[in-house]
Amino acid sequence: MKLQKIPPHIVLNSSKEVIFYISNKSDNSKNISQWIKKLNLADYHGMVVNSKCIFNRLKDQDCK
Secondary structure (H helix, E strand, O other), X not given: OOOXXXXXXXXXXXXXXXXXXXXXXXXXXXXXXXXXXXXXXXXXXXXEEOOHHHHHHHHHHHHO
C-alpha cells in the first residue's frame, strides 16, 4: 500500500468539517476517512474541493 500525505486542508471547527484540496490533475486516491483519522478528527465530516481559487477563498475566510 502506498503511503500518501494528507493534502492541503482547512478545519472548520464550528461545523465539524474538514475541506481538502486536490487538483483535478492529481492522480491521488481520495481516501477522506483515512485523512480524517490521521488528523485525529474522528467526529468530523470531510469533503474535497478541486478548485484552488475556491479553496483559497475558504482558507482566507476562515482566517478572518
